[in-house]
Amino acid sequence: MPIRKPTSGLGRAMGLAHAALVLVILALSASIALVTSPPAPPTTAQLAPGSRQVEGPDEATESPEPTAEAENPYAGIDRSRVRRCVGDPPRQTEDPMSPPCVPYWDGEDNGGETAPGVTETQINIVMPGGIHQIVKGINGLVAHFNERYEFYGRELNVQFLQTEEFLSQLNPAQYAAYAEEIDTEMNAFAVMSPSDSAMGTATTLYDLLAERGIISVDVGAGTRSAAELNEGPNALYQWSFFEPDDVLQQHFVEWACTNLVGQPAIHAGDDLDDDTRRFGVLVQRNAVxxxxxxxxxxxxxEACDADLVEPQELTFEFGASEIAGAETTLARLRSQGVTSLACVCGNHFIGRMMIAAEELGWHPEWVSTGIGSQASDANLAPFWPPEQLAHFFGLAPATKAIPLPERPWFAAAREGDPTITPAYGREQQSNWGRSVEQLYLSLLIIASGIQGAGPNLTPETFAAALQGTEFPNPGAAAPPLYQPRVGFGVGDHAFIEDVSLTYWDPTIRPYDDPQLGTYCYVNGGARYQLGGWPSDTVSKFYPEGRPDDVSCW
Structure with a gap:
């Protein structure tokens, strides 16, 4: 089967024109009556593309018996298909990051095969590197999105691509072979973030898929700059939950230059905590x-006059138990008087470097850059030396950890499969929750684009819908959830643009997890945008231990 070609420029123009229609339609959400109980026609039906507006009767007065279809505002409406909206302005689900609500579509013809991977009845989505333990969770999520979102007569059809190794362990020839399979055998419209995308290697696969006109949604490290993500030749097909790595580096610089540079390394071990900070930078190079x-x-x-030694690059192989040259590199940094380490890397890399530092008996500050899921996966931390974790703090872009039943991804999976209970979640392997959440965030972006695109689903209308939709964002970056503010502006391919601060507390058990030790949040999980970082956060990581009157969360 020949490689599919990206849609033509004419298709893009048509998609943009259709997106304008979508925006007009979604703007009606401000006046829609909220539906919070089992599905019933809204007082004013918010229109999906191709729908018709329906004015509901005044509930306070008794409506006369209609004498003709024209006099019956609900004529032809299948009440069982009306989806319940949540909030004001109405959004699609209880998740505050969900898009504006489209409760009903009364069209009959969705255009059928509007794009490769799209048929009259389904939309093919592929997850590379599927892990058996999360199949139940992903099936619950798929059922949730198919039930709660408007896909215009279609359903998500999620397929697992079983790979011989994690993507980060593949060679380029294997990437090409899997891209071929995803395209020609699985006929994918879009690909979700693989389970090991925090390694940063998935971008190689994404580029190969984009050449075939297949959308990818990443919820990992990325290793891609903002210019590449937003303006590169494959931008139409590539989307990310997190900000690109170079933007996270900008966050780190703004925060570190106003909070850390020129100050004592108070979060380092006893032999270093009186020294003025000297930074070392570790850089992950992937074998593949x-x-x-x-x-x-x-x-x-360098621009803010930080005391900085030469950066150190090391090659990382996902399956290896250690990083070649790690102890030698760290010994060199120690001899240079480094007090504080920043890592441009994924979380597995920094964990292995901590193990090497413990072998040396060296306890510098580990300052999270937020890149590669650093400071966002407490389930990995038990594998890291607690003596090193005691000195770990910094940026955390991921969503705040809250009790399992209250997390939107868990509620969605349980809604789709009621047997997914908190007890079930606690019984799974340590990375189960993180993996299912990652898939949920991928599907949230995919579902938002599909719903916003309307029946004529193509990569162009998908992109126009995401970048043209104004997400409601109720309570964004505020208590109790402190969830990120989400949305894609024109030319923007990253879903969030704010970051929180965390530090490791070995005395706290995480929500719904028997392990001891978790990440705590500065200022309750408050999130900061570029240009808005405060200069008084360094004392709030509590090097002498968190006070009893300060909540971890």
Missing amino acids: GASFDPSVLLAGL
Whole structure:
């Protein structure tokens, strides 16, 4: 089967024109009556593309018996298909990050095969590197999105691509073979973020898929700059939950230059905590695929006169138990008087470097850059030396950890499969929750684009819908959830643009998890945008231990 070609420029123009219609339609959400109980026609039906507006009767007065279809405002409406909206302005589900609500579509013809991977009845989505333990969770999520979102007569059809190894362990020839399979055998419209995308190597696969006109949604490290993500040749097909790595480096620079540079390393071990900070930068180079680029972080620290030694690059192989040269590199940094380490890397890399540092008996500050799921996965932390974790703090872009039943991804999975209970979640392997949440966030972006695109679903209408939709964002970056503010502006391919601060507390058990030790949040999980970082956060990581009157969450 020949490689599919990206849609033509004419298709893009048609998609943009259709997106304008979508925006007009979604703007009606401000006047829709909220439906909070089992599905019933809204007082004013918010229109999906191709729908018709229906004015509901005044509930306070008794409506006369209609004498003709024209006099019956509900004529032809299948009440069982009306989806319940949540909030004001109405959004699609209880998740505050969900898009504006489209409760009903009364069209009959959705255009059928509007794009490769799209048929009259389904939309093919592929998850590379599927893990058996999360099949139940992903099935619950798929059922949730198919039930709660408007896909215009279609349903998500999620398929698992079973790979021989994690994507981060593949060679380029294997990437090409899997891209071929995803395209020609699985006929994918879009691909979800793989389970090991925090390694940064998935971007190689994404590029190959984009050449075939297949959308990818990443919820991992990325290793891609903002210019590449937003303006590169494959931008139409590539989307990310997190900000690109160079933007996270900008966050780190702005925060570190106003909070850490020129100050004592108070979060380091006893032999270093009186020394003025001298920074060392570790850089992950992947044996396969794309690697990390620290240039923005290095330039920013130099611009604010940070005491900075030469950056150290090391090659990472996902399956290896240690990083070659780790102890030698760290011994060199120690001899240079480094007090504080920043890592442009994924979380597995920094964990292995901590193990090497413990072998040396060296306890510097580990300052999270937020890149590669750093400071966002407490389930990995038990594998890291607690003596090193005691000195770990910094940026955390991921959503705040809250009790399992209250997390939107868990509620969605349980809604789709009621047997997914908190007890079930606690019984799974340690990374089950993180993996299912990652898939949920991928599907949230995919479902938002599909719903906003309307029946004529193509990569162009998908992109126009995401970048043209104004997400409601109730309570964004505020208590109790402190969820990120989400949305894609024109030319923007990253879903969030704010970051929180965390530190490790070994005395706290995480929500719904028997392990001891978790990440705590500065200021309850408050999130900050570029240009808005405060200068008084360094004392709130509590190097002498968190006070009893300060909540971890």
